[in-house]
Every structure is written in C-alpha cells, then in structure tokens.
Amino acid sequence: MAKYRRLHMDELEKLEKEFVRFLAAQSITAADYQNILVADPQKQMELIDRFSDVVLTKTLSNIKILEQKTPKRLIYFTFYKDHATLHGFELAESQETDLTTYNHPEQIIQYIITHPLHINWLKGTKPYRKEKSEEIFEVLENNCLIVQDDAVYQFILQKLDHAEQ
Structure with a gap:
C-alpha cells in the first residue's frame, strides 16, 4: 500500500520514463515487468505503490507554501524543518464577498486594503x-494548492507584522 496514494494512470503515463528507470534500479527488465503484469498483478501494484511513494516524497519535499481558499477564508501554510505556520484571514460574517471568485493576487490585496475592518487575522504555529x-500531504489533500505566486502571502505577513506592533 502506498504511503500517500497510488499515482493515477494519467500521472503514471506522464512519468513513464521515470518509471522505467525506477524498474531498472530494482533490476527489473522490460521482459520481467511484462511477466509481472501477467503473472503477478499484486506485485505490479506494489511496484506502482513504491514508485508513487518515491515521486510524491520528492514532490512533497519541494513544497514550501500551500494556500487554502474558501469563500470566507484565505490561509497560507508554510512548512519548515520541524513545524508549520499558518497565516491568513477570514472575513467578518457580515461580508458577502466570496474570496474564491478572486483569481488574481491584486484583487485580494486590494480587498484587504479597502476593507480592513472586515478582516479577522489568523496566525498560528x-x-x-x-x-x-x-503533514504536507494531509494539508494538500484538504483543498490546498501549491503557491506559485507568493504576493498575497507576503502582503499578509506584512499586515500581521504591523498588527502586532
């Protein structure tokens, strides 16, 4: 059984060359693998699970920040060596804004600037x-996305720093 999850067929197809190298590192030739496909489907699944673990472990090790956006909340999880931090905000109950409709960092930053009294700041370790x-995998599985553009995250950190002073 995979430590995280078994890669889906479309993911495996995209990683075919890497899978072949993985099999070679296990001293499994193409002919051996064809025999496994026919004679031992259980072993095939075990190999795919082990390969999935290798791929996902490498991918997860490169993740530094995840974002979770709901209609009323935006949270960033930052992963360090021995702990994770949470920085973000939630909208006051009275606000009818849906943050999931904001597709550009500038929109969220502008909302924060123009509605400071309607924001409850969140922070934790x-x-x-x-x-x-x-831990990263569990957070990622809860509707989080890997942060590519950290402009909003950096802005939130600045706001939280100013709020503490």
Missing part, C-alpha cells in the same frame, strides 16, 4: 506530529 512530508 504547529509542530509536526508525523513526518513533514505526511
């Missing part, structure tokens, strides 16, 4: 209870 990669 949590030590890992499991391996770092497992």
